[in-house]
Amino acid sequence: MKLQVMPSSFESDGSASLRQHLPCIVIDDRLAVDAGSLAFACSDDQRTAIRDIVISHAHLDHIAGLPSFVDDNFTSLDGPIRVHGTGELLRALSDHVFNDVIYPRFTEIENDRGPVLEFIEFSIGRSFAAAGYEIQPIAVEHLGPSAGFIISDEHTAVAISGDMSATDEFWSVVEDRDDVAAIFTECSFPDALADLALRSGHLTPATLAGQIGRLPPDAPPVFVVNIKPMYRESVVRELAESEMRVEVALPGRIYEF
Ligand SMILES: [Zn+2]
Secondary structure, eight states, X not given: OEEEEOOSOBOTTSOBOSOXXXXXXXXXXXXXXXOSSHHHHOOHHHHHHOOEEEXXXXXXXXXXXXXXXXXXXXXXXXXXXXXXXXXXXXXXXHHHTSSSSSSOOGGGOEETTEESEEEEEOOTTOOEEETTEEEEEEEOOSSSSOEEEEEEOSSOEEEEOOSOSOOHHHHHHHHHOSOEEEEEEEOOSOGGGHHHHHHHTOOOHHHHHHHXXXXXXXXXXXXXXXXXXXXXXXXHHHHHHSSOOEEEOOTTOEEEO
């Protein structure tokens, strides 16, 4: 399984910026988990191949690249782009994004060959299939309903937190499975902003340490994503100074498991 943390922007030399404003992970060039930077960072091949997008929650930074992704693909689609989300997420997209005010209601507009956007509801705790993967959604603590995921193919699995504060359930579900090869977790804020992190439903290095501490020594490797760009330096330093075995994932890099 090939996993790419999509960049949110690029430096003047074309390299991926480390500043990650818009969460989006692409798996094997054909499944997107969150759509923050999807339309802005995907390759032409990914734009053509990705037809399933799993969304963790409705916050703008996780859906920002979705409208343009549908728009970019509109004329070439032979079938709809499928957006997988909870009922709350799909309602939020219908009511607040694809509502003919903020953006066209693409669920009701067809190209020459048929529908271009389909919403598919999943239930937390009930695994579903998308793009050839089995996806297990886990409820995580955040502002409003939010999901983390374990995504598996016939060989391996990865766990992705989405946005979350301390959520024992996420780590125990990961621990209960014997096929998870890597965990991608958020860690948005430095410890000095612990109150803000708690209020906004995010982790800091200290709260992440509290969660990871429960994992056994042979647990899969943990990669940190979604660090708020303004605090990246402090978060990376605090993670390095901690006893945790974590690696900060680099936008643009492809990780294979
Ligand atoms: Zn969020």
